[in-house]
Amino acid sequence: MSKDEILSYFYTNSTNYGVKRTLIILMCGLITGMIIYLTYYITSEKIVYNRKFNWSLVTMLLITVIVMMMISSNIAVSLGMVGALSIVRFRTAVKDSRDTMFIFWAMAEGLCVSSQNYRLTFTSVLFIAIVLIISSKIPGVWNRYLLIVTGEGEPIDRAEFQAKLSPFVVSQKLRTANKDSAHEELILEIKTRGELNLDVIDELSSVSGIRSVNWVAESGETVG
16 A cells, blocks of 8 residues: 555545435434433433533533544544543532533443444433333332421420320431520431331421421432
C-alpha cells in the first residue's frame, strides 16, 4: 500500500451517511431516548421531579449517536474527536447514584443506535426499562420511619407509650432523647411491615404527657 493510499484511507469517508440514513438513525435514537425518558418518569421516587435532567438524558443519547457517527465515518476525525474529548472535564456532581445509572444507560444505548444494531438496541432498552419499572413498584419488606415524640408539662408515660407503639412496629431504636424541666423529646427509628397511618398518631397522641407526634419516612439515602 502506497503513501497516497494510506493518506486517502485516513481522510476519505469510510462510511457514507446520507440525509435519509442519518435521519433514520437519529429517529431510532429519539425513540430509544423517549423510552428512557418514560422509564425515568415512571420510576422517579423524588418529591421534586427533575424534568430538565430527564430531557438531558434524551439529548445525551442523541449526542452520543452523532459523535459515534463522526468517529466511524473518518479515521482522522476520530483521532481528533478523541483528542478533543480528552480535555473536556465535567464537574457537575451527580448526587443520586440512580441518576448516574441513567446517564450510563443513555450513553450505552447511543452506542447501540450509532452501530445501527437496532435489534440489540430495542431489545436491551425495553428489557432494562421493564426491569426498572417492576423493581420500582415492588414494595420493600420493611418500611422505615423516624418517629418524633414531643412532650410538655408532665413526663411521658413510657409504659403506655410502648404498649401503644408495639402493635404497629417490628423493631425500634431510640436515636435521640432530649429533656429539660419543661419539655421532653424522643426520636426513634422504627420499622413497620406496612405503611403508617393516622391511627398511629391518634393512638400515640392519647398517651399522657405527649403533646405532638410526627413521623418522617426514610427512602433510600434521603429522608422524605
